[in-house]
Amino acid sequence: MVMRRRTFIRNSVLTLAALTASRTAAGKSPDSTIKTASVADSVERDNRDNGPSSALIRRVIPASGETIPVIGMGTWLTFDVGPEPKVLAQRAQVLKAFFTAGGGMIDSSPMYGRAEQVVGELMARRGEQNGLFAATKIWSALAATGPEQLRQSLQRWGVAPLDVVHVHNLLRWKSHLNTLRAARDNKLVRYIGVTTSHGRRHGELEKIMRTEALDFVQFSYNIVDREAEKRLLPLAQDRGLAVVINRPFQTSGLFSRFAHLPLPDWSDEIGVKTWAEFFLKFIVSHPAVTCAIPATRQVAHMIENMRAGIGHLPDERQRQRMIGYVRSL
Secondary structure (H helix, E strand, O other): OOOOOHHHHHHHHHHHHHHHHHHHHOOOOHHHHHHHHHHHHHHHHHHHHHHHHHOOOEEEOOOOOOEEEOEOEEOOOOOOOOOOHHHHHHHHHHHHHHHHOOOOEEEOOHHHOOHHHHHHHHHHHHOOOOOOEEEEEEOOOOHHHHHHHHHHHHHHHOOOOEEEEEEHHHOOHHHHHHHHHHHHHOOOEEEEEEEOOOOOOHHHHHHHHHHOOOOEEEEEOEOOEOHHHOOHHHHHHHHOOEEEEEOOOOOOHHHHHHOOOOOOOOHHHHOOOOHHHHHHHHHHOOOOOOEEOOOOOOHHHHHHHHHOOOOOOOOHHHHHHHHHHHHHO
């Protein structure tokens, strides 16, 4: 991560305005808030008391050698909220739990309504952005609007450069990758990539991964949808691409299927106490995965998610045992 400065953002806006012009010319209750705050504080005390063993596992970004925590945070639906003080205070507690546990990547998109703006406002209230790895996207069917959308994202987040910007769901990806390359050259963006989700368009994504110079890719992968193991994850390793995993719980689908069922009696061997930890440890134990980005609006769930990145990760034998157990249910 690099230093963020408001003056840098103002300069970034001017640079993006020039890019745009060039492209155009070319064609709960208050009691609940108190309780969640105390939970976040307890995590902070635990981390202090437990020392290095409680630190989040980090993975390398192949393009640079920089490392980021294996558990990040998504914002789809969960941070698309209005300006009501009570709602924002609750989301601020979620962010506090995330950073207290050592979180880094927060992923968003212009597609996610007010999510970028809410994250930016809450980060500004924190007064510092140490640890933040800001990830967003360009999402537009029109090539000409890409630079303007990126300018808006810089303003909403209140950070510059943005750490990684993807082309969302491969929408007009060729044009938007050109925009992102120009933005990277102008130091408005550090890394660039493309995304897909819901297991869609893997064939097209594979072709892009083989032919384009990317830093990151993002797609869906979880213990019951393992299609990405066949080609995308090995290819990412071969090509030296950082991999971000979205929809690690199939939104809430995995909990609907399994939360009422018991964890295996050997779950202590892999260091899990909840289904959330089980699902996330499976994902981030794949050697090609850099970061998973579960989304939540609840502090208690955030704490569960972050614990998945602590301790040891399952080895291949344990991963196969996890798959077998889920299949047996």
